[in-house]
Amino acid sequence: MIAPSANAALIEAKDLVRTYEVRQGMFGKATPVRAVDGINLTVMPGETLGVVGESGSGKSTLGRMLLGIDSPQEGETFFDGKPMPKLGTPEWRALRARMQLVYQDPLAALDRRLTVAEQIGEPLAIHKLVPKEHRAIRVAELMVSVGLRPDQADRYPHELSGGQRQRVVIARALASRPKLLVCDEPVSALDVSIQAQVVNMLRDLQEKNGIAMVFISHDLKVVRNMADRVAVMYLGRIVEEASSDVIFAAPLHPYTKALVSSVPVPGKPLKGRTILQGEPPNPANRPSGCAFHPRCPLATDICRTSVPHLRQVADGRTAACHLLAGADQPVAA
Amino acid sequence: MISDNLVELHGLTVAFDGVKVLHGIDLTVRRGEAIGLVGESGCGKSVTWLAALGLLPGKATVAGSVRVDGQEILGGPRTVLESVRGKRIAMIFQDPSSSLNPVICIGRQITEALVIHRALTGKAAKAEALRLMDMVGIPDARRRFDLFPHEFSGGQCQRLMIAMALAGEPDLLVADEPTTALDATIQAQILDLLIELRKETGMATIFISHDLGAVSQVCERACVMYAGRIVEQGTIAALFDNPRHPYTRGLFDAIPRLDGPRERLIPIPGTVPHPRDLPEGCAFSPRCSHAAADCRSGRPNLSAMDDGRLLSCFHPVGHPAGLMQAAESRIQEAVS
Ligand SMILES: Nc1ncnc2c1ncn2[C@@H]1O[C@H](COP(=O)(O)OP(=O)(O)OP(=O)(O)O)[C@@H](O)[C@H]1O
Ligand SMILES: Nc1ncnc2c1ncn2[C@@H]1O[C@H](COP(=O)(O)OP(=O)(O)OP(=O)(O)O)[C@@H](O)[C@H]1O
Ligand code: SF4
Ligand SMILES: [Mg+2]
Ligand SMILES: [Mg+2]
Numbered sequence: 001m002i003a004p005s006a007n008a009a010l011i012e013a014k015d016l017v018r019t020y021e022v023r024q025g026m027f028g029k030a031t032p033v034r035a036v037d038g039i040n041l042t043v044m045p046g047e048t049l050g051v052v053g054e055s056g057s058g059k060s061t062l063g064r065m066l067l068g069i070d071s072p073q074e075g076e077t078f079f080d081g082k083p084m085p086k087l088g089t090p091e092w093r094a095l096r097a098r099m100q101l102v103y104q105d106p107l108a109a110l111d112r113r114l115t116v117a118e119q120i121g122e123p124l125a126i127h128k129l130v131p132k133e134h135r136a137i138r139v140a141e142l143m144v145s146v147g148l149r150p151d152q153a154d155r156y157p158h159e160l161s162g163g164q165r166q167r168v169v170i171a172r173a174l175a176s177r178p179k180l181l182v183c184d185e186p187v188s189a190l191d192v193s194i195q196a197q198v199v200n201m202l203r204d205l206q207e208k209n210g211i212a213m214v215f216i217s218h219d220l221k222v223v224r225n226m227a228d229r230v231a232v233m234y235l236g237r238i239v240e241e242a243s244s245d246v247i248f249a250a251p252l253h254p255y256t257k258a259l260v261s262s263v264p265v266p267g268k269p270l271k272g273r274t275i276l277q278g279e280p281p282n283p284a285n286r287p288s289g290c291a292f293h294p295r296c297p298l299a300t301d302i303c304r305t306s307v308p309h310l311r312q313v314a315d316g317r318t319a320a321c322h323l324l325a326g327a328d329q330p331v332a333a
Numbered sequence: 334m335i336s337d338n339l340v341e342l343h344g345l346t347v348a349f350d351g352v353k354v355l356h357g358i359d360l361t362v363r364r365g366e367a368i369g370l371v372g373e374s375g376c377g378k379s380v381t382w383l384a385a386l387g388l389l390p391g392k393a394t395v396a397g398s399v400r401v402d403g404q405e406i407l408g409g410p411r412t413v414l415e416s417v418r419g420k421r422i423a424m425i426f427q428d429p430s431s432s433l434n435p436v437i438c439i440g441r442q443i444t445e446a447l448v449i450h451r452a453l454t455g456k457a458a459k460a461e462a463l464r465l466m467d468m469v470g471i472p473d474a475r476r477r478f479d480l481f482p483h484e485f486s487g488g489q490c491q492r493l494m495i496a497m498a499l500a501g502e503p504d505l506l507v508a509d510e511p512t513t514a515l516d517a518t519i520q521a522q523i524l525d526l527l528i529e530l531r532k533e534t535g536m537a538t539i540f541i542s543h544d545l546g547a548v549s550q551v552c553e554r555a556c557v558m559y560a561g562r563i564v565e566q567g568t569i570a571a572l573f574d575n576p577r578h579p580y581t582r583g584l585f586d587a588i589p590r591l592d593g594p595r596e597r598l599i600p601i602p603g604t605v606p607h608p609r610d611l612p613e614g615c616a617f618s619p620r621c622s623h624a625a626a627d628c629r630s631g632r633p634n635l636s637a638m639d640d641g642r643l644l645s646c647f648h649p650v651g652h653p654a655g656l657m658q659a660a661e662s663r664i665q666e667a668v669s
Binding site: 054055160161163165191192193195196197200203218220221222224225244245248249258259260261262263264265266273275276277279280329331 | 355373374412419486487488489516517518519520521522525543544545546547549550563565573583584585587588589590592596598601602604605
């Protein structure tokens with residue numbers, strides 16, 4: 001949902017590139033891997049952008065760069081119209097309270113020696129957000145807002161279930177009243193029953209507080225439920241972006257099509273669906289042309305030689321595929 | 334005379350350090366059929382088959398009966414169990430890292446399984462190993478025979494584990510969450526492989542999964558487990574179109590949809606109880622929207638319904654048997 005007053009992006013990424021040196025084997029020589037390879041995106045205040053794609057496609061790397069935890073080698077990120085300050089600087093630390101990260105493994109994110117109340121209160125103390133005497137009240141409010149019971153305040157992380165731990169992590173992330181939440185696979189480790197509890201809670205919190213969210217997940221069903229817009233990544237690049245309602249109902253890029261088709265739907269048989277052949281590509285050995293061409297059922301000669309760029313293919317939709325109409329005409333500005 | 338029943342579990346119970354986690358599982362696997370096992374984490378899906386195959390650590394107390402072709406294997410001599418495990422019944426484990434040895438090349442690992450289970454040696458073993466690698470869809474098997482596990486992708490490692498499981502030409506393959514760690518597109522490939530292999534070899538399959546969608550594609554029948562018991566069992570059509578246990582219904586309702594309007598999700602409130610403090614009566618009662626006073630005092634038995642399913646609930650949801658036919662023909666129409 002886009003807040004009516006805002007027509008400026010909360011976060012904007014321009015041509016982000018992040019390369020890692022990856023060693024093949026213990027003594028192999030290091031080869032550069034472009035984990036994120038030229039990504040542009042914007043997130044409006046209060047909006048949720050879903051990011052999907054295969055393991056290794058660069059989702060987490062992108063998420064970290066949006067928060068300035070990882071720095072791009074090329075390109076730039078803007079938060080509230082201003083360039084992202086350098087990691088570790090006082091400016092960055094001040095901004096950090098406005099943007100928070102929630103990731104997959106809540107146990108790793110929590111300090112096992114601190115109680116639930118202490119974990120949630122920690123950012124309030126670090127960022128000096130709430131005077132000491134009011135902290136307990138704020139912590140109690142936060143616990144209620146994520147659906148934790150007051151009697152759980154004195155529990156330790158190992159005494160909680162996975163879903164409850166993730167609630168603690170989220171409550172802590174919300175403590176500093178952030179404007180942006182990057183959620184990296186926040187419900188992937190949870191049972192569907194519990195996943196639904198946490199997804200509903202996140203949606204409620206977002207509606208109430210107008211937080212913008214980047215929601216990273218490999219579960220298309222969850223992403224469809226959370227996101228307003230969805231970006232599909234393949235080998236470090238966005239290959240398709242559209243509103244969450246149309247992208248799953250009518251995917252355009254062959255990779256998105258395969259992805260949507262691979263989701264097992266209860267009661268629907270596997271036959272008749274497109275099962276993508278071949279292995280996920282090795283990022284250290286990026287295929288020429290369209291990186292998807294070795295697995296693409298529709299690939300032609302041009303796909304093997306020339307890189308398709310992300311272009312507007314319909315109203316509010318972009319895709320990077322040579323075969324999509326509109327791809328050979330420049331985007332009308 | 335060979336009976337239709339391949340494996341029969343009767344009253345299988347498991348306790349760890351005196352805490353019961355499995356409370357009497359009865360399950361019959363017929364030759365060639367595929368059965369799904371679903372339920373939230375900790376409900377006893379893995380423990381059921383680890384116990385049946387004698388693979389639990391020493392601190393586990395296992396009781397009940399496990400028969401393979403009528404022969405009891407639980408508590409019998411080790412030789413009986415060993416003749417079954419890997420040969421008659423093979424298991425693919427939930428934790429993939431535990432199954433492939435990282436320092437032995439793939440070809441040798443598969444050949445060793447062939448030596449143990451089928452007494453193949455030398456050229457014959459190598460030829461059969463290559464055939465199995467082909468069969469599970471490893472491209473260029475001959476050239477990759479001497480590679481180590483880390484030189485294969487996650488999806489290929491899963492295929493190789495399936496190849497190892499097939500080495501003994503088992504009558505039953507137990508696949509414990511075989512696709513959970515894989516990407517969606519690779520997951521679809523592995524499901525397809527399991528379906529094809531079963532068609533080719535006629536082996537029965539137990540498919541353990543969190544994903545009801547995946548189960549519906551691989552299996553004809555499914556058991557829903559809760560807190561160490563089977564609470565509903567029936568054909569996929571019966572369970573999917575007309576779940577009767579409130580827990581089964583809850584599991585379906587919680588799945589977000591990829592089509593249709595975007596609606597608020599319907600979670601199951603609360604969490605699975607710890608085996609140490611199970612609630613009185615029906616173990617699901619604290620989370621159940623249908624629970625009445627009787628649910629909190631007595632425990633419903635798993636009993637047969639008119640439509641052939643097994644159900645353990647005092648106040649089922651959905652339609653009783655009669656209305657099922659109409660529903661089933663609706664499914665048929667939708668699928669064809
Ligand atoms: N710190 C790092 N050092 C070296 N390489 C890295 C590092 N972090 C990520 N990579 C590489 O960058 C690529 C993208 O990784 P990333 O973790 O962003 O992918 P992802 O889409 O989040 O995958 P997953 O779904 O498995 O979480 C991968 O090839 C990965 O191996
Ligand atoms: N080695 C063990 N020692 C003690 N308790 C165990 C052991 N293995 C399993 N349990 C307990 O037995 C119960 C059933 O576990 P099981 O692994 O069968 O669950 P599951 O249904 O397979 O769950 P998941 O979906 O997480 O794999 C759980 O309460 C678990 O904590
Ligand atoms: S027996 Fe009662 S509590 Fe248990 S599932 Fe049925 S209605 Fe719910
Ligand atoms: Mg990641
Ligand atoms: Mg398990």
